[in-house]
Amino acid sequence: AQTVTQSQPEMSVQEAETVTLSCTYDTSENNYYLFWYKQPPSRQMILVIRQEAYKQQNATENRFSVNFQKAAKSFSLKISDSQLGDTAMYFCAFFRAGGTSYGKLTFGQGTILTVHP
């Protein structure tokens, strides 16, 4: 079974600064995907970024980038130029590829990020 750990229950950052959210996971699988989801106060779950384990290049989506360290089983999210709208709960999620996985996600506990003006 896979486990995902987010060790920072809460983080805060000043507007326009950079913040990094940590995520570690435990798996014996070699083929998997990792995701970061954002949940603002509206309760919606919004996909922020995804990473395929077979890709060495770190994924980037505008102000959001990841640092994927496969050997260390680490998948951190960096938010650059933080904006007030980035205030949300952030979840790291793991998806084991393969026919018997059925696309099931395993989530971390979440990190509440507050961006201060």
Added chain:
Amino acid sequence: DAGITQSPRHKVTETGTPVTLRCHQTENHRYMYWYRQDPGHGLRLIHYSYGVKDTDKGEVSDGYSVSRSKTEDFLLTLESATSSQTSVYFCAISHGTPYSNQPQHFGDGTRLSIL
């Protein structure tokens, strides 16, 4: 936005009563999921479906049952609700194959309070 509708959005009920939550999708996606969200636990999978009448248990399935008689509808039933089932429930859908990185898309959640 993916066409996922959860109903009801909020519900308050009493211990011991049956409760059914509905997830309706207009995307014709094969895979559907029910999660619950609790503080300190993130989202945990309750049940999932990989086709009409094809369902299986997730990690926290005790006390819950599901049914999927049509592609578009996935029902979650609490046969006899308990206070420990007070939570926010999310439905999700995915059209990707198990080898795809296609993400799940989530409904807006149902806040269920059991008194």
